[in-house]
Amino acid sequence: MAKMMKNWLTDIVNDSLVKIGIEDAASRIRVEVPPNRDFGDFSTNAAMVCAKSAKTAPRKLAEKLTEELEKNQAVEKTEIAGPGFINIFLKSEFYTQKLLEILNAEKGADYFKYNIGKNEKVQIEFVSANPTGPLTVGHGRQAIIGDILSSVYKRFGYQITREYYFNDAGKQMKKLSRSLWVRYNELFGIENEIPEGGYHGDYIIDLAKDFREEVGEKYKNIWNEQADADCLAKAKDEMFDHIKNTLKTLGIVFDVYFSEGSLFTDGTVDKVKAYFTDNDLVYESDGALWLKVSQFIDEKDKVLIRSDGMPTYFFTDIANHYKKRERGFRKVFDIWGADHHGHIPRMKAAMKALGIEDDFFNVILHQMVSLKKGGEIVKMSTRAGTFTTLDELVEMVGKDATRYFYAMVDKDAQLIFDIDLAKSQSMENPVYYVQYAHARICSLIENAERKGIAFKRGENLEKLGSRADNLMIRDLLLYVDSLYEMISTNSPHKLTNYIHDIAAMFHQYYNSNVFVNPEDAQTSNARLNLAIGVRTVIADALSLIGVDAPQKMEQI
């Protein structure tokens, strides 16, 4: 199992601090990568942070600290800079030893594991679109965020369930079946109105044609319960197949598709209602049942059951989360678009009302996605049928670019997807930059074999040791750190940033170092080992992002 480099070094720095008589600094000191590679391999702010309590000038304290630090076996030398930064250089032997660990790992994934989750059951719920139409580019964003986070949480030892929550009963589904029926009848020249809030999209027309093939004229001008049920079944099944297929093209498979309806049939909804009633958390007013959320947060009370007897979305979602807790999850993450953020406080209030632990319910919010076409931002609406679907997007730019592009933008920033750009210029997409680094290394190995240099894993590493070698390995060692940083902020873009940097480092290294030199087989082999270390990290990162790591790049 890999160590997190920064933590490991922070411990070393802290040990040194303790030895010079400074305790309790562990939580405040940090080890970072300096902004300029010439400064050092790592740097720490320890002397600056501790100066006040030690009643010593930062640089003076730094002198004492570096003396202690240099006693460590891994440390080559230290330097004091600026207001009191301590820059640390580690020994080449340390780096080659670490490279060996990466190389000797039978599978990269095992070496890069870091078990902090302790097999805790965690659920990540995302997409969760009702089967009323194709997925939009907005759904795509949470599909990718959810999928990548799931993979990385798994890597950190959590038992992850990828869950899709859907409602295939309610009011919207009724409108869906009626919309289909209207379109079906149009095929016979019979005009009816698509219901208010119904579905106008072209995909309904396609469905209608299919439906006519299947049932002929059976429901021509006939609307009854049977027609409703058949239209609903047709629309729902087709839409769900379609959605699942879209997700599959993006490489996403859910562990559980959870039906909202089951919360009613298995008694969960009744149970939650009884709990609220018993604990005096609800009251009736205007014929509706209200939850006293105002007891918990600064908001007005909310309706659980409408005056017509139908439960609200709020209520079923409370039941959904109650059920999640009952199903044994210790923690859940819901990935929601920013348009749902108003829902968060009241859900938290409901969790409190139910006596569920504060850290159980978590929302990962992402900002909205819009499309740019012909230089203009396109507004999208599922119900009006004016949107670009996720399929269309994947079709245009491909799975890898779609995933990478969604992942690389901070979830808190709005994502504007420029369709024309994605279509016209593949060079625009940084995914190729990373993939190319991987392919380049593959071809290096091939080339070495052609020139009679048989690759020997883990040998000749003593030939490494240049500054460039050390820094390349240092960056590889920061991989697990970057994964950890990613899940501690739930931000997939940290990973794409990291791996882009690795690719850049490698491309630079490649241009100034010869890998395959028949006249110096030993150095060649050492560098090939380094290259394979890089490839291992890139391949692993790309697999977490869900992007292919090609052996060869097609030339443009």
Added chain:
RNA sequence: GCGCCUAUAGCUCAAUCGGAUAGAGCAUUGGAUUUCUAAUCCAAAGGCUGGGGGUUCGAUUCCCUCUGGGCGCACCA
């Protein structure tokens, strides 16, 4: 009116719980043994980090305020 997110190079975005000279890609300009695959590399140019205050050794980051953009404020989901 209230709440959440956001504002960084011409464009799309980074910047490690407050750190050193704010970095990449694309676009522009000039270069790289006709290659270990040039989807690469090197260099130049491009910034009062939306405006103004504050906190401290130090602010793109934290606080206040103003302005612009997105999204919410239902007996919709």
